[in-house]
Amino acid sequence: MLHHSISENFPNHFQRESLDLVGNLLPLSSSGFYLVGPDMRHRGVVLRNLPAQVEQEYTRHYRELDPLRPALFERTDTRVVCMDERLTEAELLASEYYQQFMLPLNHRHVADMFFRSDDDIIAVLTMLRAASLGPFTPAELALLRTLQPFLDFTLSSVYLPRRRRERATLGQRHDLTDRELDVAELILAGASNKAIALELGLSVATVKTHLQHVFRKVGVASRTALSARLLGDLGSRNTER
Amino acid sequence: MLHHSISENFPNHFQRESLDLVGNLLPLSSSGFYLVGPDMRHRGVVLRNLPAQVEQEYTRHYRELDPLRPALFERTDTRVVCMDERLTEAELLASEYYQQFMLPLNHRHVADMFFRSDDDIIAVLTMLRAASLGPFTPAELALLRTLQPFLDFTLSSVYLPRRRRERATLGQRHDLTDRELDVAELILAGASNKAIALELGLSVATVKTHLQHVFRKVGVASRTALSARLLGDLGSRNTER
DNA sequence: GCCCGCATCATCCCTTTGGTGGATACCGGC
């Protein structure tokens, strides 16, 4: 079953290009690009100059403490946000988030760029600086705010069509309904039934029903086999001809 | 996480190229290329002119009845085998395998090409003909036997290094031991714990222990999340730099 | 010799998943 590999390699490639761009335009200690929202079924994170386990730690312990966490900006149209604009130096230095998470990584300044689809934040580009690099200046923030619409455009004009194409491929090959494709995509993202139910606003029972149908149609017996198989399908575009 | 996608797209690409080659050299109704053995952790099948569910049916019901099934040739050095050389016409036509499986697909002649690694068959290229195309001639079989070593060479000189590279990538990124990589690869192939235990000659308990360690090191909580994450890792080669 | 990492297996316990058989509701076509 595996594995596939899809030829172009999106969204990772887009994430890497974006990080390269901002990293070339302004000095950064490290950076990261997260795909998070419900529209970004192919979640993932690309990090620059950060050990991989930082992401785990953040997700597990520090996401809720993050003064710039996306949840705080859900119903706004904020596109670029900067830690130094939200907290005074005293507040930041005293915060658990800084002491426990930022300080050990030698981070002092943070700016985040958000990408949305219908108000939902679907991606976050985070930029980090050690104290030695100085704060993000107003000119730099203005530059980021100028940059954001273009990155946003690229994201939605290349990622979303790709996702549609993949849905169509899998849907046609295995005769899956729309809802079944929703579930299948989340399986590919590694989600549990509970997570799928939460994400799609369903009961776990419904998720299981859809999954049963998908298993039947695709001809597998477990979620793991399903994701391996579907990845294979996406990799070999002309399996049947 | 997904997804990953790896840039080159092996082994599917190799399988497709091989099928194109034999399909261009001799007339075929349909064909298929299976990666099967323990060395081919990235299993998969590519089919030409065959509906996808044929593979499921074969695996579930007819593999054991196949007069050319790889198990029969395990300890030989047979490289190309032909149904008409093994069974008389009367035997074939009377067989359940022909009546139940081949006939509905309008297949009359079959030839298989095997690929090995240390006696183990790790891949099978199967070629199928309707009666109208006539049997595989001795000249055609000789051609296939000439072709086999070259395909074999390509398989082992491009697939096996790729697998080593992927093992190294994942091993270094997450500090996995050799044995942990073995089980991780099988997770990516969609295997259950029982299947992994069987394949590696371990008890299920040991598999679970290795998996626990892998989960910890990679920072996930389930096999599904693991495979999504690892596929992402393989897709983004320069995540950390 | 001792310790540590690795690999192997076991036992218990709990959660998740998979399988079956329903039920309700909406919608669209014949």
Added chain:
DNA sequence: GCCGGTATCCACCAAAGGGATGATGCGGGC
């Protein structure tokens, strides 16, 4: 109006997976 497909949910059960802990053996370094 009925029927079939889709989508939603429920209950129940069995199987598999996940987590904790501990035990054994083996090999390599200090």
